[in-house]
Amino acid sequence: MKILIIGTGYVGTTTGLIFCELGHKVTGLDLDEQKIQALKAGKLHFYEPGLEPLLKKHIEAHNITFTKDTETAIKENDLIFICVGTPQGTDGSADLTFVKNVAKSIGQNLNQYKVIVTKSTVPVGTAELLTRVIKDNQTAPVPFDVVSNPEFLREGSALHDALHPDRIVIGTTSETARTIMRELYKDLHCPIIETHPKASEMIKYAANSFLALKISYINELARVCDKLSINVHDVSNGIGLDHRINPHFLKAGMGYGGSCFPKDVNALIHTAKQQGTPLLILEAVVKVNAEQPVYVIEKIKQALGGEVQNKTIAVLGLSFKANTDDTRESPSFILIDRLLEEQAIIKTHDPMVKSGASHQCMTIAETVAGADALVICTDWDEYKNLDWAGLKSLMNQPYIIDGRNMLDKEILEGVGFQYFGIANQ
């Protein structure tokens, strides 16, 4: 099958390479000249473990090519995946500008039957909307089908997730399109859910919102555990081993961030409000999440005797989670902005993110030098086993606030640090 991926960002690039692995020929289309040039040269424009070697392999094997030529790319391919961004609009809804622009181009260039698949996360009703936009822009009545096929990969383990999905969701009312989609995924062994496009679109939002809910639940519970001197990790473990609950997304920390959960939870809340059935649970999830970096700041203040003004705070980790350089909606930046508002002096470090900010340091030692407190904001492996005694000797005061509950409290206290975790007793 000749496959076109429109939008070669995190999802589009990964999806394209997975289809190459499954034996298909892929074209990646993007409007961003720099991204296309980098991809053509075998270089990823973002960090994702394991993906760059795969990119090089499939370029060399001529399985994947990249282009900016929308017209030719649409005309020459049979199966078109829309992987463009759906950022949050000002009212919380998903902004469909990019998706609608793509649909318009598809309509204008439709020369034979094609299946158009939305991998972008889009609200309920988008498959119908895109069908209308494509029809409105056609110059001749060429048949086509629109399919909803949401993506569930996680940045940081995108390759594994895309090759070993828990399930594949195919939302279409067309038997022809359904058969083509089944054929496409025939070598991936997992349950396939075939449903209406509206249900498929809802599944993606419901899944992300449920995971966000688990995170806010454990974070809020951790605040109570802190008051009661209970180790929240034991609670997570104790409930997570119940297979009805499962252990994932039950780690207390800085709150969720990234390019998906924040905008997707808000978009579902918006959809529900439009239907006159507000999702009160999700409204609470958002509120709890917004408070979590503030809770971590309270810990910093507790360590420093109530004030952060003129105190030097070393922040380790800028990406919203480990193994990615994605900083979209990262709780680190919420924390940094708040601390700067309160006139703290900030120094930051991240192994992958190069923010260009004047407060960013090259090494961990440089970051902590002269600091009154060190805050762990991202759970990078390389922050787990540092030379703590050495780092302590560089600091002004020996306070560690572990926003990810990832460090060994006993080791830190053993070298003279005072340790503050999130109900990490």
Ligand SMILES: NC(=O)c1ccc[n+]([C@@H]2O[C@H](COP(=O)([O-])OP(=O)(O)OC[C@H]3O[C@@H](n4cnc5c(N)ncnc54)[C@H](O)[C@@H]3O)[C@@H](O)[C@H]2O)c1
């Ligand atoms: N990032 C994730 O982990 C993830 C996971 C699952 C689903 N999603 C969803 O997938 C979608 C894409 O997310 P992403 O993180 O890959 O976004 P991204 O911003 O990294 O990439 C989107 C790309 O689309 C390109 N683009 C925009 N308009 C275009 C057009 N008309 N023609 C060609 N290219 C165009 C942009 O230049 C950009 O490179 C979003 O809806 C997102 O919610 C993301």
